[in-house]
Amino acid sequence: MSIQERMQSPTPPFFAKLRNWGLILVAVSGAIVTTPVELPPLLVKIAGYMAVAGAVASAVSQAVTPKDETV
Numbered sequence: 001m002s003i004q005e006r007m008q009s010p011t012p013p014f015f016a017k018l019r020n021w022g023l024i025l026v027a028v029s030g031a032i033v034t035t036p037v038e039l040p041p042l043l044v045k046i047a048g049y050m051a052v053a054g055a056v057a058s059a060v061s062q063a064v065t066p067k068d069e070t071v
Contacts, residue, residue, distance in 0.1 A: 001065070009065045019061035025054030 011019065032047035
C-alpha cells in the first residue's frame, strides 16, 4: 500500500478521535503562541511542545488503517 493510498483509506474510530484531539492541541497552542499579550516563557514553551505533540499525533493517526486492509 502506498503512502497516498494509506492516507486516503478510512481511519478507525479511535484514531479519528485521536487525530481530532491532536488538531485541537495544535490550534490551542497556536493561539497561545501568537497571542499579542506577553505570557510567561514557560507557558509559551509548553505551547510549543503541545503543537509538536498534536501534529505528530494527527499525522500518525491519519496513517493508520483498519486491520483487514493491510497487506
